[in-house]
Amino acid sequence: GESVGLHLPTLSVQEGDNSIINCAYSNSASDYFIWYKQESGKGPQFIIDIRSNMDKRQGQRVTVLLNKTVKHLSLQIAATQPGDSAVYFCAENILLVNTGGFKTIFGAGTRLFVKA
Amino acid sequence: KAGVTQTPRYLIKTRGQQVTLSCSPISGHRSVSWYQQTPGQGLQFLFEYFSETQRNKGNFPGRFSGRQFSNSRSEMNVSTLELGDSALYLCASRIRAIDTQYFGPGTRLTVL
Numbered sequence: 001g002e003s004v005g006l007h008l009p010t011l012s013v014q015e016g017d018n019s020i021i022n023c024a025y026s027n028s029a030s031d032y033f034i035w036y037k038q039e040s041g042k043g044p045q046f047i048i049d050i051r052s053n054m055d056k057r058q059g060q061r062v063t064v065l066l067n068k069t070v071k072h073l074s075l076q077i078a079a080t081q082p083g084d085s086a087v088y089f090c091a092e093n094i095l096l097v098n099t100g101g102f103k104t105i106f107g108a109g110t111r112l113f114v115k116a
Numbered sequence: 117k118a119g120v121t122q123t124p125r126y127l128i129k130t131r132g133q134q135v136t137l138s139c140s141p142i143s144g145h146r147s148v149s150w151y152q153q154t155p156g157q158g159l160q161f162l163f164e165y166f167s168e169t170q171r172n173k174g175n176f177p178g179r180f181s182g183r184q185f186s187n188s189r190s191e192m193n194v195s196t197l198e199l200g201d202s203a204l205y206l207c208a209s210r211i212r213a214i215d216t217q218y219f220g221p222g223t224r225l226t227v228l
Contacts, residue, residue, distance in 0.1 A: 096172070
């Protein structure tokens with residue numbers, strides 16, 4: 001079935017290092033992918049997105065890479081800071097051909113720990 | 117522009133009761149979606165409303181229902197609460213289905 005999954009449930013990195021969070025998806029029809037950050041006690045916060053006609057997009061300290069050949073998505077965080085500690089979710093927008101609408105499927109999430 | 121707001125933030129109910137949660141989307145956003153988040157199941161899609169019409173529904177029992185008003189505000193209702201309904205209920209809004217969703221802080225529901 002359709003799914004968006006994460007390779008690693010937890011990731012621990014040293015402050016200042018780069019972090020890479022991975023995500024696999026299974027639906028070839030997905031055309032839009034989003035990364036969210038969720039801190040304890042808060043709702044998910046939008047970080048960065050990428051459309052299927054791109055393979056890379058950069059934001060402030062973050063880069064998302066999309067490999068459609070292997071259906072893989074990654075989030076790279078440069079110079080990771082303690083404030084980056086959170087759960088990161090990838091999400092996939094899938095076109096519903098019957099209705100013309102979209103549905104969003106979220107991955108299980110990866111918890112990032114940043115060691116000072 | 118104000119973000120998505122949800123009320124109440126915390127709620128404690130007992131089994132068998134019903135509950136109504138409220139969500140006010142970002143101004144101009146006509147689509148509102150609801151999610152249930154639990155440690156074991158992650159983010160599970162409940163339903164989506166657009167212009168007062170339910171456009172999409174997840175795999176939840178009929179005890180979970182929702183509606184959207186003409187001002188795009190939305191409510192979700194859970195009847196005959198069960199212990200397993202304890203979760204963080206998140207509301208997200210967007211301009212159109214193709215756009216990015218923006219989440220509210222959630223309502224933490226505890227069923228005793």
